[in-house]
Amino acid sequence: MPIDKERTINCYDTLAPFYSFFRKITHRYDNEVMPFVLNALETGGGEVVLDAGTGPGIYAIKIAERAKNTNIYGVDLSPKFLELAKRNANNAGLGGKINFIEADLEDLPFNDNRFDKLVCAGAMEAVPDKKRAAGELYRVLKHGGRAVIIEPNRGKSIRDKAYLLMLYSLGLINPRLRGFGAKDIPRYYFNQDDFYDLFKRAGFSAINIVERAGSFCAVCLK
Numbered sequence: 001m002p003i004d005k006e007r008t009i010n011c012y013d014t015l016a017p018f019y020s021f022f023r024k025i026t027h028r029y030d031n032e033v034m035p036f037v038l039n040a041l042e043t044g045g046g047e048v049v050l051d052a053g054t055g056p057g058i059y060a061i062k063i064a065e066r067a068k069n070t071n072i073y074g075v076d077l078s079p080k081f082l083e084l085a086k087r088n089a090n091n092a093g094l095g096g097k098i099n100f101i102e103a104d105l106e107d108l109p110f111n112d113n114r115f116d117k118l119v120c121a122g123a124m125e126a127v128p129d130k131k132r133a134a135g136e137l138y139r140v141l142k143h144g145g146r147a148v149i150i151e152p153n154r155g156k157s158i159r160d161k162a163y164l165l166m167l168y169s170l171g172l173i174n175p176r177l178r179g180f181g182a183k184d185i186p187r188y189y190f191n192q193d194d195f196y197d198l199f200k201r202a203g204f205s206a207i208n209i210v211e212r213a214g215s216f217c218a219v220c221l222k
């Protein structure tokens, strides 16, 4: 496994136990972004949905609660985050109803055209080969399928400031460094143009980017 992937897994594994607390203190973000995601995805019954970089499974769980007979997959690189996601799903009474799988966004273990819908929130920033990951999201989505991809707009997002503070407190990032130290979570900030280009080049059409709670939310069709 490449060194940067191991580093990413170690960092996110360290972060996982603290992440629920962080989501509680930044609940204003969820209050604004979650309804946007659910409306944009328009999940109906009988669909297959992917939460890519699921972390604690917050989106997968909300989608499962809303569309009961939807087949949902949550993938993540971090075993600790996947444990947390399974625990959260159990606590929500959805134990065993969501398929949580350890997988890399750069190499998704799914056939082409598998999913009707997908969400990918806050994960692209950490993926080394973003072009490849965007291509994978495109590949696994059905023709006519819809993707919602979310990344913070640097300096605009209250949630991102809290996130940086948390990473810094845990020794997982050093904002004074231009690059990153050996233990740091690799992060990248998109601007609206390169965010758009990434999905355009992957093949998506009708890409619409709006800002919610200081994050770029791209709604893309295949």
Ligand SMILES: C[S@@+](CC[C@H](N)C(=O)[O-])C[C@H]1O[C@@H](n2cnc3c(N)ncnc32)[C@H](O)[C@@H]1O
Binding pocket: 008, 012, 052, 053, 054, 055, 056, 057, 058, 075, 076, 077, 078, 081, 103, 104, 105, 106, 120, 121, 122, 123, 126, 127, 128
């Ligand atoms: C900031 S968390 C966001 C989690 C969740 N989507 C949310 O919004 O609450 C980023 C997640 O992306 C995952 N991740 C980072 N790089 C990844 C990759 N290459 N493949 C799969 N997951 C990855 C991390 O392990 C982490 O769980």
